[in-house]
Amino acid sequence: MQFKNIVGHEALKQQLLSTVQENRVSHAQLFLGPEGSGNLALAHAYAQYINCEHKLPDDSCGNCPSCLKYEKIIHPDLHFSFPFFAKGSGETASTYMEDWRKAFLDNPYMSLNYWRNQLDAENKQANINIAEAHDIIKKLSLKAFEAEYKVLIMWLPEYLDTQGNALLKLIEEPPAKTLFLLVPENQDKILNTIISRTQLVKVNKLSHDELTQYLINVKQVDVNRANEIAFIADGNMQSALEQLQEESNTNFDLLIRWLRCIVTDSGLNIIQMCDEEFSKLGRENQKLFLIYAINILRQIVLLNQGLDQLVFLKDAELEFVQKFSEITTLDKLQVAIEQLEKTHYSVERNANPKILFLDLSLQLVLLFKYNTFPQGTQYI
Structure with a gap:
């Protein structure tokens, strides 16, 4: 090479x-x-x-x-x-x-x-x-x-x-x-x-721009899709190549519906999503979804801290993170990211996805709806 x-x-x-x-x-x-x-x-x-x-x-x-x-x-x-x-x-x-x-x-x-x-x-x-x-x-x-x-x-x-x-x-x-x-x-x-x-x-x-340009120039991906893939991949070429095999990215829609259930404490809908959607994604797509969610929350952190110039999202995604950054706090975002990373770790080791995503959802309900932090949380 x-x-x-x-x-x-x-x-x-x-x-x-x-x-x-x-x-x-x-x-x-x-x-x-x-x-x-x-x-x-x-x-x-x-x-x-x-x-x-x-x-x-x-x-x-x-x-x-x-x-x-x-x-x-x-x-x-x-x-x-x-x-x-x-x-x-x-x-x-x-x-x-x-x-x-x-x-x-x-x-x-x-x-x-x-x-x-x-x-x-x-x-x-x-x-x-x-x-x-x-x-x-x-x-x-x-x-x-x-x-x-x-x-x-x-x-x-x-x-x-x-x-x-x-x-x-x-x-x-x-x-x-x-x-x-x-x-x-x-x-x-x-x-x-x-x-x-x-x-x-x-x-x-790899930087976001390096991945995006590779997808556009080598893989002939359109600009919007290339930016979306590079955002989820977060510098990981292997992750970007795996996403190229997917016909379309539905992570944003899934994330919005899931978070809406969480902030409203819609228990039955949460159980239904864990049983009928998350568990059927397959392990690699579950990991991609969690990475996407982590990256979205990191973008919210940047907005929350006034670092708008570092946020590269557009359209509906940008509108969502702007609104979410106004109704949450830095310590909540930190804990949410930690919970998502723990779930990603468990998915990699073939833990039961229904149990994992239900537990994650309930932890986030306590966090975002009832301001209850998991035991042992270290605040910023």
């Missing part, structure tokens, strides 16, 4: 190019960025540039033998490690390499859930097991076949768990011309012993 094919991150791309051009390539780097930010794609483009035989000032050439093999993920000196859903104790990432190659080439912004859906994962837990750690040590102990550098790109090292200790010596003192590019989404879940041995490369989420 070439840098020019990755959305946004122009300053970071230049920084990465400079490290190669000035011979300052660190042997172990941590491309830390949120889901859908493109950190995996950046790590791959960086590795391709490092081993490109005819480097350009601003990108790899894309035509030399090394680049062509990198583009197809078949270079013998490029190795990938990633979480998988093992069916046996001896399996390694190599077992799933064909599936991984296809998934990455189809969608370099993929999430773990997207990767899970490419496999027959059932209810298995994602993991990078000890067999994979030993296989990495074995592969990197060999001499490079044809490139200047051997490169290991490890996606989501959070799933390495304590098995990562087996790699510590190799990461700290690797063979000559060997690079470790780790691509995590959550720094808190990575072993501290690994973090201390790597150089941090911070990858920010």
Whole structure:
């Protein structure tokens, strides 16, 4: 993958190019960025540039033998490690390499859930097991076949768990011309012993404008729909691509009807919506709805605090947040957002949607209708 094919991150791309051009390539780097930010794609483009035989000032050439093999993920000196859903104790990432190659080439912004859906994962837990750690040590102990550098790109090292200790010596003192590019989404879940041995490369989420322009120019989405998708995605390209598969976005209408039931304490209608609408959305659409609701409330917070210039909603959505900001308070919005985030977390873990959305609705009824805050709430 070439840098020019990755959305946004122009300053970071230049920084990465400079490290190669000035011979300052660190042997172990941590491309830390949120889901859908493109950190995996950046790590791959960086590795391709490092081993490109005819480097350009601003990108790899894309035509030399090394680049062509990198583009197809078949270079013998490029190795990938990633979480998988093992069916046996001896399996390694190599077992799933064909599936991984296809998934990455189809969608370099993929999430773990997207990767899970490419496999027959059932209810298995994602993991990078000890067999994979030993296989990495074995592969990197060999001499490079044809490139200047051997490169290991490890996606989501959070799933390495304590098995990562087996790699510590190799990461700290690797063979000559060997690079470790780790691509995590959550720094808190990575072993501290690994973090201390790597150089941090911070990858920010994509901006609203970057996502919008990509949807308009590449995906040929009309301006209003592109803005709507980018707003819900909140910098997550994977989320934006998932929304493109939907024929239309009905989240705004659903949110309005739901909040109307909440602020009027319409119990029967709330139960009916949880039973007949929310539970039938499907897990991914439930998550999209909750993310949309969270982003709407965040826009209300901005208006509530007089930061109108940061609000980019239009038409009916803008009218709604303006009215809602006049009848609520900052502490209520904070608690509501926390409740929505907790529900999103539970939806990801396959909790019962009827119970989740009913409980969420009742919490918000107490909050917005009766000014009752959940126990243990910390006020601003």
